[in-house]
Amino acid sequence: ETGVTQTPRHLVMGMTNKKSLKCEQHLGHNAMYWYKQSAKKPLELMFVYSLEERVENNSVPSRFSPECPNSSHLFLHLHTLQPEDSALYLCASSQDQTGSYGYTFGSGTRLTVV
Amino acid sequence: GENVEQHPSTLSVQEGDSAVIKCTYSDSASNYFPWYKQELGKRPQLIIDIRSNVGEKKDQRIAVTLNKTAKHFSLHITETQPEDSAVYFCAAVRDTGRRALTFGSGTRLQVQP
Numbered sequence: 004e005t006g007v008t009q010t011p012r013h014l015v016m017g018m019t020n021k022k023s024l025k026c027e028q029h030l031g032h033n034a035m036y037w038y039k040q041s042a043k044k045p046l047e048l049m050f051v052y053s054l055e056e057r058v059e060n061n062s063v064p065s066r067f068s069p070e071c072p073n074s075s076h077l078f079l080h081l082h083t084l085q086p087e088d089s090a091l092y093l094c095a096s097s098q099d100q101t102g103s104y105g106y107t108f109g110s111g112t113r114l115t116v117v
Numbered sequence: 118g119e120n121v122e123q124h125p126s127t128l129s130v131q132e133g134d135s136a137v138i139k140c141t142y143s144d145s146a147s148n149y150f151p152w153y154k155q156e157l158g159k160r161p162q163l164i165i166d167i168r169s170n171v172g173e174k175k176d177q178r179i180a181v182t183l184n185k186t187a188k189h190f191s192l193h194i195t196e197t198q199p200e201d202s203a204v205y206f207c208a209a210v211r212d213t214g215r216r217a218l219t220f221g222s223g224t225r226l227q228v229q230p
Binding site for chain 2: 036061
């Protein structure tokens with residue numbers, strides 16, 4: 004276990020459903036991230052939280068809503084998703100928001116929107 | 118903002134050969150350059166990184182070189198083994214900035230036994 008845990012590992016949801024992805028880190032890191040990984044595309048940064056404050060939002064549609072209640076937990080709330088949102092969603096943590104001490108990634112949630 | 122380009126997108130080598138993956142970056146102020154390896158179905162993991170105050174760094178069979186003038190850095194894997202088969206991502210960031218890592222598009226390395 005690398006210290007960053009994501010649940011669930013797999014999720015299938017309809018376009019009208021509401022679901023949440025959870026990420027938890029016990030590394031004492033101050034920054035947490037959501038990345039989207041689609042086939043044949045680079046890792047796309049979605050959100051960055053530093054000390055529980057959102058510091059970056061990369062033009063992500065409002066159907067994705069992040070929440071960071073404390074420095075150890077990060078959520079991604081999903082609603083009215085589209086089939087093109089199907090992807091691997093990776094959470095990562097780092098000592099600071101630049102990631103210049105390295106990221107620790109979670110195992111990801113494989114999301115399928117039907 | 119930073120833009121990172123990575124080449125090639127796929128690379129196939131014979132076991133024992135060397136592999137080289139190249140990345141270029143756009144922000145001359147970027148000063149931290151990590152490489153991540155992602156095996157099939159697994160999470161990306163940091164394998165080596167370099168900061169702008171050095172030109173080369175080695176760790177057993179892997180090495181990274183940095184050319185600040187040309188704004189490019191490369192990953193070198195020698196004596197490749199089948200377990201080196203994975204997708205490799207480069208990234209860049211300014212460690213005094215407010216932005217997170219910018220990743221390249223990835224290189225799928227296949228080592229043929």
